[in-house]
Every structure is written in C-alpha cells, then in structure tokens.
Amino acid sequence: MIGEVMENNKLFTVAKAFFSEKEYDKAIDVCLDILAKDKDDLQTRKLMADIYFHQEDRQISKELLRQLRKENPMDFDISYRYSLVLISLGELDKAKKILGSLKRSSSDSDHRALVCSELSNIFYHQGDYKKALENMQEAIDSAIEKGAYYQALIRLLYLTEDYDKAENIYSEFLQKKDNIDFDKLLIAKINIKAEKLDIAMKILDDIKEKNHKLQSFALKALIYYLKDDKTYREQLEKIFTGIYRNSEELFLLENLMLLFVKLEEYTFASQLVEKMLEKIGEENEVRLKGILVFLYELSEKHEKSKEIALENWEPIVLSGVNYLFEANLLEQAKILIEKIKENLKENAKLYVLESMVYRRLEQIEKSLFSMRTAHEINKEDVDIIIQLAELEYVHGDIERAEILVKNIYERELDNNKKGFVHELYGDIINSSAAQIEDVDISEYEKAYREYNKVKALDHFFLFKYIETLMAKSMFGEAISLIDMHQDENSGEDWDFLRARIELELNGSEASIKILDDIIKRSSDYFRAIIQKALILKDEGNIEEAHDILEDLTKKRELPMEVLDQVLSIMDDIDGFGK
Numbered sequence: 001m002i003g004e005v006m007e008n009n010k011l012f013t014v015a016k017a018f019f020s021e022k023e024y025d026k027a028i029d030v031c032l033d034i035l036a037k038d039k040d041d042l043q044t045r046k047l048m049a050d051i052y053f054h055q056e057d058r059q060i061s062k063e064l065l066r067q068l069r070k071e072n073p074m075d076f077d078i079s080y081r082y083s084l085v086l087i088s089l090g091e092l093d094k095a096k097k098i099l100g101s102l103k104r105s106s107s108d109s110d111h112r113a114l115v116c117s118e119l120s121n122i123f124y125h126q127g128d129y130k131k132a133l134e135n136m137q138e139a140i141d142s143a144i145e146k147g148a149y150y151q152a153l154i155r156l157l158y159l160t161e162d163y164d165k166a167e168n169i170y171s172e173f174l175q176k177k178d179n180i181d182f183d184k185l186l187i188a189k190i191n192i193k194a195e196k197l198d199i200a201m202k203i204l205d206d207i208k209e210k211n212h213k214l215q216s217f218a219l220k221a222l223i224y225y226l227k228d229d230k231t232y233r234e235q236l237e238k239i240f241t242g243i244y245r246n247s248e249e250l251f252l253l254e255n256l257m258l259l260f261v262k263l264e265e266y267t268f269a270s271q272l273v274e275k276m277l278e279k280i281g282e283e284n285e286v287r288l289k290g291i292l293v294f295l296y297e298l299s300e301k302h303e304k305s306k307e308i309a310l311e312n313w314e315p316i317v318l319s320g321v322n323y324l325f326e327a328n329l330l331e332q333a334k335i336l337i338e339k340i341k342e343n344l345k346e347n348a349k350l351y352v353l354e355s356m357v358y359r360r361l362e363q364i365e366k367s368l369f370s371m372r373t374a375h376e377i378n379k380e381d382v383d384i385i386i387q388l389a390e391l392e393y394v395h396g397d398i399e400r401a402e403i404l405v406k407n408i409y410e411r412e413l414d415n416n417k418k419g420f421v422h423e424l425y426g427d428i429i430n431s432s433a434a435q436i437e438d439v440d441i442s443e444y445e446k447a448y449r450e451y452n453k454v455k456a457l458d459h460f461f462l463f464k465y466i467e468t469l470m471a472k473s474m475f476g477e478a479i480s481l482i483d484m485h486q487d488e489n490s491g492e493d494w495d496f497l498r499a500r501i502e503l504e505l506n507g508s509e510a511s512i513k514i515l516d517d518i519i520k521r522s523s524d525y526f527r528a529i530i531q532k533a534l535i536l537k538d539e540g541n542i543e544e545a546h547d548i549l550e551d552l553t554k555k556r557e558l559p560m561e562v563l564d565q566v567l568s569i570m571d572d573i574d575g576f577g578k
Contacts, residue, residue, distance in 0.1 A: 318344075
C-alpha cells in the first residue's frame with residue numbers, strides 16, 4: 001500500500017511537470033494512470049480540472065470541480081477554483097455567491113485577500129465600482145504581502161478614472177515598499193490622465209521592456225501633442241517606420257488614434273481626438289466629432305456620446321462600426337456593436353454590419369444568423385436579400401439561396417446588383433449540376449453583360465466564367481474573353497488558362513510552350529512546373545515528369561505546402577508508372 005502511494009506521488013510529480021511545460025495531453029495520460037489505481041486521488045482530480053481549464057475545455061473543468069466540491073464542501077481551494085471557472089464562463093452571479101460564502105467563512109488572511117480580489121473584479125465588470133473598490137481595499141487589509149493588491153487597486157482606480165487617487169496611492173506605497181516592481185506603463189498612463197505630463201514622460205523614458213515599446217512611443221507622441229510639441233511626429237515615425245514622413249497632420253494623428261483603439265486604450269484615443277478638435281477641428285469638425293461619438297461608446301460614456309451626436313446618434317454610431325470595419329479593427333467593431341445593440345435592436349443596418357464583421361472573421365454561421373436577423377427586420381431591402389442569398393449559398397443552404405434570388409430576379413435593379421444576381425443564380429444552378437450537359441452558362445453571360453455596362457468586371461468572376469466556358473468546350477469564346485481582358489495587371493492566371501485551352505485545341509507541345517515561358521519569367525514558376533509534369537505524365541513521359549518534379553523539390557524557396565503537393569504528385573506518378 002505504501003509502495004503504491006509512493007508510486008502515485010512520483011507519477012503526480014511527472015504529471016505536474018508536463019502541466020508546467022504545457023504538455024497537457026501527456027499530463028492527462030499520467031493523471032488517468034494514477035486514477036486507474038486510485039479513482040479518489042484528490043490532488044490528481046484537482047490537477048485534471050486545472051489541465052482542462054488551461055486547454056479551454058472549461059465545461060469539463062467546471063463539472064470536475066462541481067463534483068469535487070460536492071464531495072469536499074469545506075475545501076477552500078476547490079471552491080475557489082470552481083468560482084474562477086464560473087467567472088471564465090461568464091457565470092458571474094454564481095461565482096459571486098460562492099465567493100461571498102468563502103469570504104464569510106474564511107479565517108485565513110491570504111485566502112480572504114484572494115476572495116476579495118476576485119469579488120472586486122466581478123463587481124467592476126458588473127458596473128458596481130463602489131463595491132469593486134471596497135473589496136479591493138479589503139483584499140489589501142487582509143493580505144500579508146500587499147504589493148500585488150496595491151497594484152490591482154491602482155489599476156482599478158485607473159479604470160474607474162480616479163487618476164489622482166491612483167497616483168497618490170502609488171506615491172504613498174512606494175515610500176513604504178520601494179522594492180515592489182510596479183507596472184510602469186500603467187503609472188505613466190495614470191500621470192497622463194492626471195495631467196502630470198512631465199512625470200509621465202520620465203517614467204516612459206525608464207521603460208526598457210521590448211513588449212512595451214509600441215505603447216511607449218504612442219504615449220510619448222500623445223504627450224508631445226498635448227504639449228503642442230512638434231516632436232510628436234518623430235515618435236510616430238518610430239511607430240510607422242517613416243512611411244508617413246510627409247503626411248498631413250490629420251492623417252498621422254488619426255493613425256495614432258486607431259493604434260490606441262487597437263490597444264483598447266479608448267480613453268487615450270478620446271483624449272487625442274478632443275485635442276485634435278481644439279487644434280485642427282474647424283475644417284474637420286464633423287468627421288472628428290463622429291469619431292469621438294463611437295470612442296465615447298467604447299469607453300462606456302453613453303451620455304457624452306449622445307450629447308455630441310444629438311439627434312444624429314444612430315447614423316453616427318453605425319458609421320463608427322463601419323469605420324472600425326474598414327480599418328480592420330474587427331474585435332473593436334464587435335465590442336461597439338454589443339454596446340449599442342440595446343438601443344438599436346430593430347435596426348437592420350446594425351445586423352448587416354455585424355454580419356460583415358463575422359464574415360471577415362470567417363465565422364460564417366454567426367454572419368448568417370446576423371444577416372437573417374437583418375432580413376427579418378426589413379424583408380424588402382434588396383441589398384439585404386442579395387447578401388443573405390449569397391451567405392445561404394456559401395453556407396450550403398442552396399434551396400434557401402434559390403428562393404431569395406428568385407424573389408428579386410425580375411426586379412428593377414442597377415447593373416451591378418443585377419449582374420451579381422445573375423452570377424449567384426448561375427452558381428446555384430451549377431452547384432447541383434450532375435454532368436457537363438447540366439452546367440449553365442446563360443446566367444454568367446447575363447451577368448457579364450450587366451457588369452460590363454458599368455465596368456465592374458472583376459478577376460474572380462471572369463476566371464469563373466472562362467472556366468465554365470472551357471467546361472462546356474467553348475474554347476473559342478474563352479480565348480476571346482482572355483484576349484479582351486488580359487493586361488499587365490492580370491498576373492499569370494490567364495496564361496495558365498491559355499495553356500489548358502491550348503492542350504485541348506493544339507496538344508501538349510503548344511501548352512508546354514506557354515508553361516515554359518511562365519517558368520522563365522514568373523515567381524509562380526512552381527505552379528507551371530507542376531502543370532507541365534501532369535501533362536507529361538498523362539502522355540506517358542513518366543521519367544521526365546518525375547525528374548522535373550524532383551528538381552523542383554531541391555529549390556530552397558519552395559513553400560512547404562507546395563513541397564507536400566509535389567511529393568504527393570511524385571508518389572502518384574511513381575504508382576502510375578508501375
């Protein structure tokens with residue numbers, strides 16, 4: 001029995017080592033070995049819950065800890081960990097109830113400090129700043145080692161915009177404990193907000209950490225700008241690597257503002273725009289006030305946002321979402337949408353924008369849900385119908401897509417929209433084509449005519465149209481389109497199409513001649529070599545096909561995914577030749 005316990009302890013040490021190295025699967029395997037011998041081993045079950053938590057399997061972690069807590073209701077560690085999992089899952093009220101119970105029953109000062117700190121975080125996220133501050137102060141009063149809790153209190157005061165008190169507590173604590181390594185970047189931010197710009201600059205100059213360099217440059221630029229010092233341009237050039245050296249002031253400062261937004265420093269972004277309004281606001285007032293409206297929303301200053309926007313709040317915040325979308329700040333766009341949704345529940349445009357954000361994030365199901373919501377709100381909006389139909393098609397719901405397209409097929413639309421409807425209808429028909437004879441070309445022909453009227457032809461559509469013509473053996477028409485639209489900006493795609501058409505019309509020699517020309521002049525040469533090897537293989541020239549691919553594998557610049565493709569083709573060729 002003693003030997004088994006010792007063996008389990010050794011295994012547990014191994015499991016913890018794997019956990020520390022983030023080798024989570026290996027750690028779980030060792031834990032399972034221990035539990036196979038002793039299913040009630042408490043320390044191993046706790047470790048399993050921790051592993052699943054760090055693997056983002058929070059529900060499994062929650063269930064393991066729930067069972068442990070049921071078996072061990074007086075174990076502080078289990079209940080505390082359980083509350084942390086609940087917090088991570090957004091179940092704040094449940095976590096608050098458990099932590100409240102621990103706070104009342106705990107006699108250990110450090111345990112009480114941990115509990116009060118977590119309660120403070122919950123109250124902050126629920127908007128009860130008074131209780132958040134009270135609990136953080138209780139954590140400080142309870143803790144033996146107070147440094148981390150003072151840091152947390154200062155951060156909380158910063159977040160609740162009580163900058164003077166934050167700075168005072170920092171100064172007082174330094175006099176008592178000068179060996180605490182405070183977050184200098186945070187203290188610099190507090191001093192900027194408290195308008196102690198010289199102190200903030202001195203702190204920023206002392207920051208050496210590389211991961212803080214970008215924020216340091218941004219904050220220095222802001223300080224110089226607030227002090228009307230032209231040196232701010234030099235700081236921005238360190239961030240933007242000199243490419244904006246001769247740019248207009250508005251452009252430079254707007255990029256600085258977007259950087260603060262990306263860093264989720266919304267109050268600094270707002271402060272910068274407020275100063276811009278003072279200095280260069282006359283001719284840019286409407287634009288800057290519009291930016292300030294959505295920055296206030298991101299900073300949870302809804303009343304200030306309304307005060308500036310007046311009756312134009314709705315269109316301005318929607319344009320703010322679009323502004324962030326165009327700047328590719330997608331997470332910030334999502335945050336803004338959530339903050340304004342309560343006031344715009346019946347606004348179809350909001351859900352269209354939300355759909356666009358999710359689409360760019362490649363979250364198709366969420367994008368589709370948002371666009372369906374927009375359509376429910378406004379069933380007659382043609383733009384929404386078109387976007388929804390295309391999303392239904394991408395999602396694979398061909399029937400829904402077809403119903404939507406047919407609904408607007410005969411309507412009067414502008415050329416661009418009409419062209420897209422024909423293109424999408426062609427895609428829908430061809431997605432269910434069982435054989436070449438069923439492939440439809442007429443809808444693409446109609447789309448081509450509509451797009452061409454307004455010079456809205458894009459490369460992707462043309463390529464698809466030409467490939468469909470080739471599938472129908474309409475090679476003459478395909479060549480005509482290539483001749484008409486190929487130019488110096490077309491890339492190599494058109495020549496690859498020509499090579500395939502030449503193979504059908506004039507044989508392998510004519511096709512390989514085009515491919516050899518691509519190989520000589522293009523950075524896309526490896527694609528041409530692969531296509532050439534496949535032609536040689538189909539003609540029975542197995543050895544030559546294998547040799548040119550083998551030579552290709554020796555190219556150092558060959559991307560790894562292309563190398564994998566080449567090796568796979570070589571295996572096929574070797575098998576083909578046997």
